[in-house]
Amino acid sequence: MLEKLASNAQLNMVYVETILKIIGIAYIAEFGTQLAKDAGQGSIASKIELAGKILILVMALPILTVIIETVVQLLPK
Numbered sequence: 001m002l003e004k005l006a007s008n009a010q011l012n013m014v015y016v017e018t019i020l021k022i023i024g025i026a027y028i029a030e031f032g033t034q035l036a037k038d039a040g041q042g043s044i045a046s047k048i049e050l051a052g053k054i055l056i057l058v059m060a061l062p063i064l065t066v067i068i069e070t071v072v073q074l075l076p077k
Contacts, residue, residue: 002020
């Protein structure tokens, strides 16, 4: 279904896959954070949360680059 929506919107499947991976990382990081907090390990929870945010940022860089390039192309010269 997602492939059909992406092709109808003329999106590259690489971007859709990346966004799905980012969503998965966010859920896993949140789950790990909550587990650590429930176990009374607040410092480990904050480290899991930070690692999740860093992974999301690294994975989102190609998408952000494409967005910035598109905006620059739209600006008048």
